[in-house]
Amino acid sequence: MPNAAPHFRSHVEHILDALRAHPDREALVYGDHRVTAGQLRALALRMARAMQAQGVERGQTVTLLSGNLPESVATRYAANLIGARVNHLYSRLACDVQAAIVRDVETRALVVDPRMTDRAAEITESVPVKSVLVLGPTETGEDLLALAAHQSEESFVSQAQPDDICAIRHTGGTTGHPKGICTTYRQVQAQRAARPLGNDAASTRRQLVATTIAHAAGMLTDAVLESGGAVVMLDDFEAGQVLGTIERERITHLWLLPPLLYQLLDHPRMDHTDTSTLRQVLYGGCQASPARLSDAVGRLGPVLTQGYGQNEAGLISILTPDDHARPERLRSAGRILDGVEVEIRDDAGNALPDGEHGEIVVRSAMVMQGYWKQPQLTAQVLQNGWLHTGDIGFRGSDSYLTVVDRLKDMIVVVGGHVYTTELEDLLNSHPQVRQSAVYGVRDEDRMERVHAAVLLVPGAETSADELRAYVRAERGSMYEPARITFPAELPLTDVGKPDKKELRRRAMAHA
Structure with a gap:
């Protein structure tokens, strides 16, 4: 009789093993709340059983609507122990975008930060969710912590399988419907090594x-x-x-x-x-x-x-x-x-030699399974095991990689291409500039124009005309911004990147 296949140990089981090894060590600190490794492990195990008792099963989706809380970390581990996939909403997304994601990922349980119960109520008005579980006592949903308190903290054998989806992470888009990136438990194991x-x-x-x-x-x-x-x-x-x-x-x-x-x-x-x-x-x-x-x-x-x-x-x-x-x-x-293959390819898909600019294409054990429910988009991005990153760059003979721009951020102007990061680097090198963001805006003739939002150092006196002259002298007129603004601060996306969509929207509104 053949031997049974060995049990697949997920990343969560490795984390819980580490927590069990030194239960009295400090694991999480949030304000005045200090959680030991043993307490975090026990909470995750109790939560897993509590969610199971609520009917959450392997292959279903647990969506988190939560800020940075120790209980949110434990929830993620609990859901993955069951073999459920976790979708963590970016808290700054608009309600209608969050609701669309909750519906799209087929949320079985919505786990809510007590500070966000009003938003949860808005979401579930339009998208019914079978279980609404709150990380504390509130008038909305059931208190997951109270449910977990009655459960055992004995070890829990994960039901996850290597090719199950572990997480659905959405792009940090601020408009439209963000893409859901599917990561399997097997991919997380590969990421652990890197x-x-x-x-x-x-x-x-x-x-x-x-x-x-x-x-x-x-x-x-x-x-x-x-x-x-x-x-x-x-x-x-x-x-x-x-x-x-x-x-x-x-x-x-x-x-x-x-x-x-x-x-x-x-x-x-x-x-x-x-x-x-x-x-x-x-x-x-x-x-x-x-x-x-x-x-x-x-x-x-x-x-x-x-x-x-x-x-x-x-x-x-x-x-x-x-x-x-x-x-x-x-x-x-x-x-x-090591273990990551990179090619630089031209528009026709041909591999380019070192030093030449093209799209960065990657193959490794860490590459995603695909986009959630978007097979056509997945097929565009994933081809024969190679992921098309959408980044433009070049590779040196020493295997160092330089990223020049995002394909979507590259500005096509009369005479060639303006790589936004190159222009940002130049502006940032000016002694009176603290930070900049460069983006393209189409004019009434549908031609792209170079725009720049610039944060100046305190007390700076430089003007838009002076910065344009600086760019023209260093890189030529093709790189010269048609318009430079000086906002008090740059808008950022939910994950902290300069929000060029918002800057573009402001520029078009001004026009």
Whole structure:
């Protein structure tokens, strides 16, 4: 009689094993609430049984409408133990977009942050959900914590299978219906091996999470908890609060998108805050300015690490702290990871030689299964196992990858193409510019014009005409912006990237 296939151990089981190994260690910190590893593990196991008792089964969808709470982390682990897929809504999306997602992913249970019960009521008015479970006592739905309190915290064998969908993560779009990116349990196992956590003492890591755990911060939370470290959670990013938390909680690891890193560097408390405990400042998610990175290295020390990747593709390349010591590397997205195949292709799909610009195409075990319920779009993006990233870039002979722009952000003008990140880098190098965002706007003749939104350093006196002359002198008239605005701040998407859709909308409204 053949031997039974060995039990597939999901990433959640590995995390719970790590929590059980040292139950008294601090695992999660949220305000004055400090949760031990043993408490987090027990809560996740009790929640899994409570959701099962509510009828949640393997292959169904649990949707989270929640901010950064310890209970939200436990909910995700509980749902995945059952073998359910988790969809975590971005909290800043409009109600109608959230409702469309809740319907589209076939939500079986909506788990709600007590602070968001009014929004949950709005959503469920238009989209009936069988189970509405709240992370605490409220008048809306059932209290999941109370239900879990009556359940056992004995070990729970995961029902998940390798090719089941573990998570549906939506693109951070601010208009229309975001795309749902399907990640399997098998892909998460591959991602675990590529985590950019560094080689220092894992058990002493203290990760600060100041962006939504619905995005990259959630994956980093998993990695740190599995490695034996602790995670300090904030509701949102506010530079002064982040600096205070780094000093008070002796933070060693920090994840930020580049615009948030700039806010940290520009805060008046920056030079008066003890950041000496930081061992890694990981950044990514959008292009970074080499000038600002050089400033960050000078002020924070050799702690910066860049991770380039996508929800669709997983991690692709890493720019290490040693790389940051070399100015010529700061425009690069780092060296391509072992196990990740990258080709640069032209419009006809032909592979290009090193140094030539084209679309970055990736193949690895981390690549997504596809887009939820969008087979045609999946077929466009995933071809013969290769994922088309939509990024334009080139590869060096040393396997370092440089990302030049997003295909959709590249501006087609008379005479050629304007790569927005190249122009942003140039503007950011001006001594009176703090940050910029470049985007294309079509005029009445449907021709694209280059626009730039520029944040100036305090006390700056430069004008739009002076900046245009600076660009013209450095890069030529093709790159010269037709219009430059000076907003008080740049609008950001829910995950912290410059919101070019909103900037474009404002420009068109002005026109």
